[in-house]
Amino acid sequence: MLSYLTRRLLEVALTLLLASFVVFMVTEFSPGNVARRTLGPFATQEQVDILYNRLHLNDPLLVRYARWLGVLTGLQADPLQDPALGLNFTDPRGARYFGNFGYSTLYKAPVNDVLWDRLANTALLAGLAFAVIVPLSLLLGVIAGMRAGSGTDRIVSSLSIVMTSVPEFALGVMLVAVFVVLLHWLPGTSPLEREGGWPIAAQLVLPVATLAIYDAGYVARIVRSSMAEVMTRPYVRTAVLKGLPRRTVIVRHALRNAMIAPFTVILLQINWLIGGVVVTELVFGYPGFGRMLLDAALFGDISLIEAATLIALLVATTTQLASDIGYRLLDPQSRR
Amino acid sequence: MSVTQAPFPIATPAAAAEAAERGAPGLLRRLPSSRVAMVGLSLVLFWVVLALLAPVLPLASPNAQDYAAIGHPGSSAAHLLGVDPLGRDVLSRLIWGARTVLAVAPIAVVTAYIVGCAMGLLAGYYRGWVDVVVSRVSDVILSFPVVVLYVILIANIGPSALNIVVAAVLASAPGIARIVRGLVLSLVNQEFVAAAELRRESDLYIMLVELLPNCRGPLITDFCLRLGYITIAIGTLGFLGLGLPPPTPDWGGMIKQGTAMLTVYPHMSLYPAFAIVSLVLGFNLLADGLTELSMSD
16 A cells, blocks of 8 residues: 555556646746746837847747746745846745745736635535535435336436536526526626625625536546446345345445445545636636636736646645545455 | 458457447437437427528527517517617527537537547557556546536637637547446457458457447447536626627527626527526436436347
8 A cells, every 4th residue: 555655656656747848838938928928018029039138038948837836845046026127026935935926927926925815715615516516416326226227217317417418607507597586596607705795705606606517527427327226236136135124225235345446536526626616716706717718818928827727736746646546545345 | 540341251249249230220220219319309309400501590690689689688579589788689699609609608518529439449458557657647637527528628728619629529529438448448458459460450440340339338328418518608708708709699698698698698608508407408418318228139
């Protein structure tokens, strides 16, 4: 197990390193663009050229990537924060520290001042969605998979396939049309401020529902097929034939084995949720990480895009690792 | 490399399996026996037919603005489903938008399949360093949350139909490669592959004629699912403002434009939302029906 852990950790580290290079390549492939985007559309070509030279942007991509890694890990001072440049990019943490993501040109503040509050807001949103997805999908999946082919199964399965066919942006619009426009029950935007008299809890309902419904349908389908498969196993038949009550058969024998496959799938939904929050936060004007990532990408805020993508990657790879480890712990066959 | 024929006629197990399969009705031929699949197929065909007929249907031009209608954008005799915030006919834009998505999505999925199958076949058949490289590249790309990958790619290379296809291929091919690789690994030790190797068939022949056709069962289902995913992805990009450049009618973009008026005239966003849901549902039901059919073998 320990050697497996070490190997997987190294793999994750390598994947992160390679992925961060991909991100760097995508955002900073054209060096002229980097200088132009840093200075904004109103800078003269002369100013852009000066910055281009000062930052040594004509170096090869790999050299620039190594320099970027150096700044991120605190081995090197961020050249953009040099007061001699006159960009006024000041960071109270200094120009050289571990986790220096640089300066956001969109928010005119160090990335670390912008990033973490929004990430906390998104963690709240995604956490609540997750708290809905897990019980809802397990319930739907188990009910349907318990008696595969029955009327209940058909209804629940159809419901979950419809749920997975409604992308977040379409669902958000539909929910707003019903609960905001028609019924006036809930607010249509979620700025997480007490404006307009709506309590924060009410503001969270629709974003959480939007995020949860699509995913819950997907997970429910996985749970259903896993449950249905387990119900056909000989040991379940044995348990039924030896006269155990149906409840005991399902709770004690079937459920535990049916949960192994969905467990990994559920954890991997976190990767999907990160994408979902980009859309959901845009629909509801939620002040979170996803909308910040989108704004940064549309604006061309290089440092913020790189930081946000890296965080998203970190979350995604960690959950992947957790799901692999959990699977090994749960599945008796792979434990040996 | 050319695909060489067997130098002398020989009854390969692959050919025997093929013949057996031909006796039993094939997956696609048995499609009508699955009600789920038929519902899905009719939803998809509904949009395909509308999209094909778009030029001959008596529709307003999707980009023509009816300024008089902006004041009362709801449905009227002139505009059955109303107009959008710019006074353009919603019905016409829906049908022309179906053309957009039904052109871009299949092209993207087919291209992704060509790339993904090539990656998976090479990794599964040659193994060794080819496998390491392909698997590593796939891991890196699959570690990105999909929407994040689309956003940073399109924001940097610019929104256009071609770039959406490029991004979709990049995001989907590794997943396809992973499936194909797994299937190939399970097949590569079987006798029909050994027989083909003994006949000195070229590697290309073995991969394309012996291995790939035997992977098709799971791939057909995956293909339908992926059409749904890509449809969602195209819609998402349009909604995020990274879709096809205006004024191209595009469902995601229509929903986005309608959200400004959502509290007053929800129809502007709701109709395209229902359109995209019905098409995705069609693909998903089709995939579900196909899975059901292949399980009942």
